[in-house]
Amino acid sequence: MKNSERDFDRDLSTPSSGSGCGPGWDALLQMLRDMRDGSDDGDDAIYVALVPNQANSAYLGCGGGGPYAAALSGLGTTFAQEVGHALGRMHAPSGGAVNTDPTYPDYLGSPDGGIGEFGFNTSTSDVHDPATTYDFMGGDRPRWVSPYTFINLKEAMVEQFRAINISLVAAPLPHETLHLRFRIHRGGQVELRPSFHLRTTRRLDRRRMSGVACELLDEAGNVLAFHRCHVLSLDQDPDGPFVDYSESMPWLDGATSIRFIARHQILHTHNIESGPPVLDANRSELSYGREPIELAWNAHRHDEQETTSGLTYMLRHSVDNGKTWRVVAAGLTKPSYTLNPRDLRGGENCCLQISASSGIRTTSIQGHSFTAPQSPRKAYILSPDQESTFRSGSPVLLRGGAVCADFGLAEMGDTVWTSSRDGRLGRGFQLVTQ
Numbered sequence: 001m002k003n004s005e006r007d008f009d010r011d012l013s014t015p016s017s018g019s020g021c022g023p024g025w026d027a028l029l030q031m032l033r034d035m036r037d038g039s040d041d042g043d044d045a046i047y048v049a050l051v052p053n054q055a056n057s058a059y060l061g062c063g064g065g066g067p068y069a070a071a072l073s074g075l076g077t078t079f080a081q082e083v084g085h086a087l088g089r090m091h092a093p094s095g096g097a098v099n100t101d102p103t104y105p106d107y108l109g110s111p112d113g114g115i116g117e118f119g120f121n122t123s124t125s126d127v128h129d130p131a132t133t134y135d136f137m138g139g140d141r142p143r144w145v146s147p148y149t150f151i152n153l154k155e156a157m158v159e160q161f162r163a164i165n166i167s168l169v170a171a172p173l174p175h176e177t178l179h180l181r182f183r184i185h186r187g188g189q190v191e192l193r194p195s196f197h198l199r200t201t202r203r204l205d206r207r208r209m210s211g212v213a214c215e216l217l218d219e220a221g222n223v224l225a226f227h228r229c230h231v232l233s234l235d236q237d238p239d240g241p242f243v244d245y246s247e248s249m250p251w252l253d254g255a256t257s258i259r260f261i262a263r264h265q266i267l268h269t270h271n272i273e274s275g276p277p278v279l280d281a282n283r284s285e286l287s288y289g290r291e292p293i294e295l296a297w298n299a300h301r302h303d304e305q306e307t308t309s310g311l312t313y314m315l316r317h318s319v320d321n322g323k324t325w326r327v328v329a330a331g332l333t334k335p336s337y338t339l340n341p342r343d344l345r346g347g348e349n350c351c352l353q354i355s356a357s358s359g360i361r362t363t364s365i366q367g368h369s370f371t372a373p374q375s376p377r378k379a380y381i382l383s384p385d386q387e388s389t390f391r392s393g394s395p396v397l398l399r400g401g402a403v404c405a406d407f408g409l410a411e412m413g414d415t416v417w418t419s420s421r422d423g424r425l426g427r428g429f430q431l432v433t434q
Helices: 023-037 076-086 147-170
Strands: 047-051 061-063 068-072 175-185 190-200 209-217 223-230 242-250 257-262 265-271 278-280 293-296 298-300 312-318 326-332 336-339 347-357 362-366 370-372 378-383 396-403 416-419 423-427 430-433
Touching: 023 047, 023 061, 023 068, 023 175, 023 190, 023 242, 023 326, 047 076, 061 076, 068 076, 175 209, 175 257, 190 265, 190 312, 190 347, 190 362, 209 242, 223 242, 278 347, 278 362, 312 336, 326 336, 416 430, 423 430
Parallel strands: 047 068
Antiparallel strands: 061 068, 175 190, 175 242, 209 223, 209 257, 257 265, 278 298, 293 336, 312 326, 312 347, 347 362, 347 370, 378 396, 396 430, 416 423
């Protein structure tokens, strides 16, 4: 597990128009997809975003369509549900949830979507009655976990990491990969979203197949590559006003257009830009600083001389002179970025890379090698927040941990809670005190 803080300026308060979790949450999940797709972290990486719980938001969280999840911080069961979606679990049938699991069991003595047996929280010593408690993959409260969800999540994780171990034996090499984003409207119109192609390690895609496919075509109209698309998110209504897709497929330099197909019908053929964008940056300035530094570069489209409209950028970091990469920032629309050194891993062979996309075609510039120190872990308290108040003697649930880019998440036994009044309180990612 790695950690970094990111600025995100989209509005999370706009509700969904019938598909997805609303434009703000959808954009946040897309940023996570871009960060994972542009990184060589391996198939075990699940990218999550914890949003400050003071944020004005229409929803508590959103997740799925691959190993991505986001939620307001401090909401344990909500975050658990979004991670469940990231592992392929559907909603439990409670609280008006859509896209529910048709095989969820009907437990005797429990309501629809109930947990089916007594549950016990070892941190708080709370007992959860199956007659009144619901599975956290549903919408009703109070929530705990059912045997059905527990077993299926366990099997999903075992299967994922088993497949990862098999893929590591094969040691796949990086290939030029097109990370294609598009939207299909109800009337069949196809809208291309900002996409890019980079040399990245291709991953196993365990999402469900959809009825949509796309093809790379050469100038003569010959098919260079065919790709079946996947269901992006369980929160998307297939009968809604639009459905989004996010795909990774082989990129071939001879491609001049992309054809989109749904149920054997050609929806649209998109002409790829004739050339990649022009990107200019001072390689020596793509380096490390002990304090946050402002990176800037110049770029314009292949067929234009000055305007930067329609370009998106990605910043990546490597600790092995570009053999493998990790995304620092994605979806940038301005040719600049304030780089915090805490976002970088340390090493003697570090370098930065800027990539510019004009829709599909992508240009990258790699900076000079530099040395950066490793950073210590930083502690984060997820709950309670600083404004919380409690009566004397009442129980207080503490949640938190310590992470950094170099060493990841601290072990549970190394996470120590202390109080300025009472001294040491205990160890662990969560504990109850008074």
